[in-house]
Structure formats: C-alpha cells, structure tokens
Amino acid sequence: MGNLTGSTGVRKSGARWSGPGIGGRIGGVRAAPYACAVPAPVTETRTGLVRRARKIDRVLGETYPDAKTELDFDDxxxxxxxxxxxxxxxxxxxxxxxxxxxxxxxxxxxxxxxxxxxxxxxxxxxxxxxxxxxxxxxxxxxxxxxxxxxxxxxxxxxxxxxxxxxxxxxxxxxxxFGIPGITVDTHFGRLARRFGWTEETDPVKVEHAVGALFEKRDWTLLSHHLIWHGRRVCHSQKPACGACTVAKWCPSYGEGPTDPEVAAKLVKTEGRA
Structure with missing residues (x-):
C-alpha cells in the first residue's frame, strides 16, 4: 500500500496493525488505536501543527482524565x-x-x-x-x-x-491559584520534541513555543497530560510506542517497541510518585 497524507499533514504508512482493536487496553492503559499509522517527517503547515498538537492533548486528556499534580498540598x-x-x-x-x-x-x-x-x-x-x-x-x-x-x-x-x-x-x-502556566520538566520537554511541537531544548523557549500552540486556558492541564504520559508510557530510554494512545499523531512513533505485548510490559500504572 502506498503512503497516505492525512489532514494533519503527517504521512502515514500502510503497515498493518495486529494488536488489540480500537478501544482495547494494555496494562491498564488504553491501547494505541491507530498504531498502524506510522508517521514520517513531512512538511507541516502551522495550522496543521496546531491541529495535531491539540488533538494529541485531547486524546491524552481522555487517556488520563484524573491528571493533576502528584504532590500533596493544602495551600x-x-x-x-x-x-x-x-x-x-x-x-x-x-x-x-x-x-x-x-x-x-x-x-x-x-x-x-x-x-x-x-x-x-x-x-x-x-x-x-x-x-x-x-x-x-x-x-x-x-x-x-x-x-x-x-x-x-x-x-x-x-x-x-x-x-x-x-x-x-x-x-x-x-x-x-488557577492561573494558567506551562510546567516544562524533563518529561514535558522530551515529549514536546518527540511530538514535533518544537526543537528547542531550553525550558523557557520550550514553554513559549508550546504555549503558542494552545489556548492559554489549557496550559495547566496540558502540562499534566504530558508529564503523566511521560512518566507512564513515553519513557526517556524505551517509550512504549505499541501502547501509546497518540501513536497516530506522533512523528517519533517507533523509537520504542511497537509490538503491543512488548510495549505493555513497559507501561507504568503510576509515575515517579
């Protein structure tokens, strides 16, 4: 099958997906619904980038509906x-x-x-x-x-x-205080680069580059979504690509194991907390 270009501007290969069906779960995390779509770097318009970034955030929000800071506090x-x-x-x-x-x-x-x-x-x-x-x-x-x-x-x-x-x-x-802010820790920076949202490595530059892709009201939850995903699935050394719910929109898909059973063993039900 030839390569296809979706509305996001990310090219998708025709590799077949032999893992769990859409909506299945692996190790407590919903299985990648479109892991057959292996993105490859192509020219992406600014509008395409914004749409893809916001789609990833929406899916991560569905994946981690309880995402919040994992530090306890009263004030x-x-x-x-x-x-x-x-x-x-x-x-x-x-x-x-x-x-x-x-x-x-x-x-x-x-x-x-x-x-x-x-x-x-x-x-x-x-x-x-x-x-x-x-x-x-x-x-x-x-x-x-x-x-x-x-x-x-x-x-x-x-x-x-x-x-x-x-x-x-x-x-x-x-x-x-409920004032929107982007928290660029090691997980956030790593995922922002893997998602192709920015090539910056300086945390302040990452904060500004990514912030420009999203509505300000979404910044705090966006931070939690990426941090939770980085702690549980998109690990630094061996990301669990075959168990990733945003594989369809990730240009770095394939950096880690794509086999769903292998990837499932890498998934952490909790982060570093």
Missing amino acids: PFQLLVVTVLSAQTTDKRVNAVRPTLFAAYPDPKAMAAADRATLEGIVGPLGFFRAKTESLLKLSAALVTDHGGQVPARLEDLVKLPGVGRKTANVVLGNA
Missing part, C-alpha cells in the same frame, strides 16, 4: 515548598515527609524561624538535605519579609524567591 505555601523539595527525588518521598514538615512549620513565619538541624532531619530522606534546608529557610524568610507571609500569585514575584524558577512558579500558579 499555596505547601505546594511551593513541596515543589522545591521535589527536585532530584520522587513525589512519593516528598509526600511522605509532608505531614511531619508542616505539622512543625505550618506557615512561612514558623519555617523561617526553624532550627536548621531539626529541619535538615525532616527533609533528610529527600537527598541534598543541606541545600534544600537552606532554600526553605531563605524562601520562607523572603515570604515573610517581602510578601507579608503570603505566597504571591504573580510569576514575576515568584521567580524572585530563593530557589524558585519558572517551572516551580508555574506549578504554583496553575495548581494553587
């Missing part, structure tokens, strides 16, 4: 702190120390006055405990001194806080 201060602590560790470990941490230091004023050794003992299981303790002490002090003990709801204010970059700021804005 903006807690989310800010646990996001800072999540660097170089898992969400599960951060969630495990959260109750003890905030029972001792429920607000910025209390944490700013914390005994360093005691605070180090609480965050110790997370690794890099000295650096993280220093960040929490400085961060809390800045909130007390510059913001009256409240977490600011503006990106420009958040990124001025010690230990807070754009990624952390956007997590807080999107999930604590």
